[in-house]
Amino acid sequence: MSHRFDPTLLRDYDLRGTVGKTLHAADAWALGRSFGTVVRRAGGRRIAVGYDGRLSSPMLEAALVEGLVATGIDVLRIGLGPTPMLYHAEMTGDVDGGVQITGSHNPGDQNGFKLVHAHAPFFGADIQRLGVMAATGDWIDGAGQIETVAILDAYVARLVEGFDGPACRIGWDAGNGAAGQAVEQLVKLLPGEHHLLFTQIDGHFPNHHPDPSLDRNLADLRTLVRAKSLDFGVAFDGDGDRIGVVDGQGRAIAGDQLLGLFAEDVLKNRPGAPIVADVKASQTLFDRIAALGGRPDMWKTGHSHIKSRMKQIGSPLGGETTGHLFFADDHPGYDDALYAAVRLIRLVGALGRSVTEMVDALPRSVITPELRFPVAEARKFAVIEEVQARLRDAGADMCLIDGVRVRRSEGWWLLRASNTEAALVARAEAAHESGLARLLADLDSQLASSGVTRLA
Numbered sequence: 335m336s337h338r339f340d341p342t343l344l345r346d347y348d349l350r351g352t353v354g355k356t357l358h359a360a361d362a363w364a365l366g367r368s369f370g371t372v373v374r375r376a377g378g379r380r381i382a383v384g385y386d387g388r389l390s391s392p393m394l395e396a397a398l399v400e401g402l403v404a405t406g407i408d409v410l411r412i413g414l415g416p417t418p419m420l421y422h423a424e425m426t427g428d429v430d431g432g433v434q435i436t437g438s439h440n441p442g443d444q445n446g447f448k449l450v451h452a453h454a455p456f457f458g459a460d461i462q463r464l465g466v467m468a469a470t471g472d473w474i475d476g477a478g479q480i481e482t483v484a485i486l487d488a489y490v491a492r493l494v495e496g497f498d499g500p501a502c503r504i505g506w507d508a509g510n511g512a513a514g515q516a517v518e519q520l521v522k523l524l525p526g527e528h529h530l531l532f533t534q535i536d537g538h539f540p541n542h543h544p545d546p547s548l549d550r551n552l553a554d555l556r557t558l559v560r561a562k563s564l565d566f567g568v569a570f571d572g573d574g575d576r577i578g579v580v581d582g583q584g585r586a587i588a589g590d591q592l593l594g595l596f597a598e599d600v601l602k603n604r605p606g607a608p609i610v611a612d613v614k615a616s617q618t619l620f621d622r623i624a625a626l627g628g629r630p631d632m633w634k635t636g637h638s639h640i641k642s643r644m645k646q647i648g649s650p651l652g653g654e655t656t657g658h659l660f661f662a663d664d665h666p667g668y669d670d671a672l673y674a675a676v677r678l679i680r681l682v683g684a685l686g687r688s689v690t691e692m693v694d695a696l697p698r699s700v701i702t703p704e705l706r707f708p709v710a711e712a713r714k715f716a717v718i719e720e721v722q723a724r725l726r727d728a729g730a731d732m733c734l735i736d737g738v739r740v741r742r743s744e745g746w747w748l749l750r751a752s753n754t755e756a757a758l759v760a761r762a763e764a765a766h767e768s769g770l771a772r773l774l775a776d777l778d779s780q781l782a783s784s785g786v787t788r789l790a
Contacts, residue, residue, distance in 0.1 A: 350446030366401020378430025406476015416574025505567030509544030513574030546578020610652035744769030
């Protein structure tokens with residue numbers, strides 16, 4: 335017996351596809367067989383499995399568990415909850431790996447899987463290897479057992495362990511995602527005044543899509559914060575591993591800005607430490623880390639890449655522009671948006687400033703949001719290679735860590751292929767609007783040479 339995954343399903347740092355088109359129950363079963371075989375051959379026998387609130391998640395979870403058990407893996411079923419709850423189970427439980435069924439922030443008809451093995455992300459070539467194993471039927475047979483456990487209480491208790499923050503007035507928007515019930519329990523353990531939005535887990539996402547990196551999805555939270563004069567508000571993506579924040583004036587704070595705020599506190603206790611940020615981050619962040627005495631480290635975009643890089647260089651803090659934040663000082667180092675919210679409360683106390691005051695003190699630049707535009711899956715990486723080749727021939731000053739980040743006198747622009755969608759991603763930053771316009775014109779010229787038009 336063997337199975338062939340749709341090639342678009344096997345991404346760089348997870349598996350993700352459209353349910354009923356590129357992702358079916360048979361894929362979940364085959365993933366269980368392949369990943370279970372990897373874990374067993376490494377000497378493991380037990381895997382934790384959780385799932386998010388998407389409509390297709392229970393179906394995929396059942397098929398995955400069936401595949402794992404058929405490989406001789408014992409399954410610890412933790413049920414519905416945010417991805418960081420799965421990370422908590424894998425980190426603290428008697429297991430050898432973990433799988434979370436989640437579509438994260440993608441459209442509602444999409445879903446996927448995030449994998450952990452031996453307390454480390456399972457990604458890149460390892461994910462591609464699962465496809466080869468499935469295609470050849472390279473699977474171990476066995477008969478595993480299933481145990482169902484409730485760990486939400488233990489997970490939430492870990493979030494407030496050692497809490498030393500002040501009482502704040504906060505708005506919380508769960509976006510009908512998988513973090514909803516955890517948020518309801520968390521606020522009961524925190525001092526202050528808490529106002530909740532959309533904590534009922536609903537895979538239809540009836541109020542707004544759960545992607546806090548897009549400003550339009552923060553509208554309800556912004557209205558709440560302003561109407562009640564709250565200190566700040568936090569929002570979560572569909573599986574609770576990415577955070578969005580608005581300050582007391584309702585201004586959105588980007589993930590790289592948040593990382594800059596946290597860096598000030600972390601570097602007080604870890605002077606000279608390396609701080610990791612993804613290639614999409616503002617240059618003002620890297621400059622700020624250096625000014626605070628830290629060592630800025632630019633790395634590839636993707637939660638798995640950032641976590642792995644942090645372990646490699648011993649970094650206590652890392653993050654992405656999209657709102658993945660990783661604390662490895664008094665936390666295990668995985669991305670947990672609820673923990674990031676707790677740390678933000680603690681940051682207010684540690685720095686003695688409101689979130690609004692912190693934002694006011696940040697350096698200013700003119701920077702685009704993350705610009706995404708569709709390009710066929712089979713074409714997107716080729717476009718990057720073509721742009722890199724032309725710039726190399728022109729002697730451009732560029733960084734090729736992830737896509738191409740071009741440095742000009744006005745600032746910089748970035749072009750990279752998305753690892754989660756059939757799309758290219760771009761961003762640009764300058765000191766002034768006129769410089770930003772020149773940077774974007776330069777980017778558009780390169781795209782045009784490859785037959786691509788960036789959507790405004």
